[in-house]
Amino acid sequence: MSFTSFAEFLSMGRHGVYVWSAYGLCLLVLIVNVVGPLLARRRYLQQEARRLRREGRP
Amino acid sequence: MKNKVMNWTWFHKLGSPKAFHALSGRLLPWLGLAAALLISAGVVWGLAFAPPDYQQGNSFRIIYIHVPAAMLAQSCYVMMALAGVVGLVWKMKIADVALQCAAPVGAWMTVLALATGAIWGKPTWGSWWVWDARLTSMLILLFLYLGLIALGQAIGNRENAAKACAVLAIVGVINIPIIKYSVQWWNTLHQGATFSLTEKPAMPAQMWLPLLLTVLGFYCFFGAVLLLRMRLEVLRREARSRWVQEYLAGELKPRVGP
Numbered sequence: 001m002s003f004t005s006f007a008e009f010l011s012m013g014r015h016g017v018y019v020w021s022a023y024g025l026c027l028l029v030l031i032v033n034v035v036g037p038l039l040a041r042r043r044y045l046q047q048e049a050r051r052l053r054r055e056g057r058p
Numbered sequence: 059m060k061n062k063v064m065n066w067t068w069f070h071k072l073g074s075p076k077a078f079h080a081l082s083g084r085l086l087p088w089l090g091l092a093a094a095l096l097i098s099a100g101v102v103w104g105l106a107f108a109p110p111d112y113q114q115g116n117s118f119r120i121i122y123i124h125v126p127a128a129m130l131a132q133s134c135y136v137m138m139a140l141a142g143v144v145g146l147v148w149k150m151k152i153a154d155v156a157l158q159c160a161a162p163v164g165a166w167m168t169v170l171a172l173a174t175g176a177i178w179g180k181p182t183w184g185s186w187w188v189w190d191a192r193l194t195s196m197l198i199l200l201f202l203y204l205g206l207i208a209l210g211q212a213i214g215n216r217e218n219a220a221k222a223c224a225v226l227a228i229v230g231v232i233n234i235p236i237i238k239y240s241v242q243w244w245n246t247l248h249q250g251a252t253f254s255l256t257e258k259p260a261m262p263a264q265m266w267l268p269l270l271l272t273v274l275g276f277y278c279f280f281g282a283v284l285l286l287r288m289r290l291e292v293l294r295r296e297a298r299s300r301w302v303q304e305y306l307a308g309e310l311k312p313r314v315g316p
Binding site: 001002003009012013014015016018019021022023025026029030032033034037038040041044045048049052 | 286
């Protein structure tokens, strides 16, 4: 362990703002890249389900 | 002669959308799991356990996301150029799917590398941005990605769009060695490479091992996200084929109740 207390871990020796904003941004970009395609897939499946229902009922 | 033909069947099979869709579906959960484990282990290790840098203090911990993002941004571009070659030479449709689906991920990774670099630059160099060779060539990489995305969407005919994007991807790959060697060819504030294939890293193992984990994790993440995007794109492009209809019927079964 490189830090003695949790407060020290959060402050990152005066660099807390930089370190945590960089990691926050990284988390955000990773989430966007996962959630975006998953939502697109769900939209596509819903759209296909609607089409099948429309065409399935004569 | 017959043997030679036989040996290449796997290559063409992989290019078939149906085989790709089946294989990628089995691979995807493992890639996702590996990415989650590697990235979380590397980040926890790098943030809490790695020793602080003797000059930069704790701001150096940004390296654990900055370097993987920057490496991936470049690798992704090289992969797209290779996909472009495969698409132009062998006319494999799946190559264009890979190229189109990789571009947004590569663009995001370039943005992440530039942004984390700026945040790191402020406490280290005293400036968010300098017009330095490394930073400028990375900015050009971002413009190449954005150009590829725009080009792919601007051309209506899929075959023409695939050709144009393949050519742009191949021509733009000249920027990759410029990025790589920019820190050696020009005077720069940016530090040299952390990892090299021929030498041991200059930092202690406690510092570079977590970086190795996040780098590998980011590559797995890229693989997982790329497959996720490609699978949807394959379904869209092959919408009329029988196997897609059957797959969709299977996927939608629980929802199409009475």
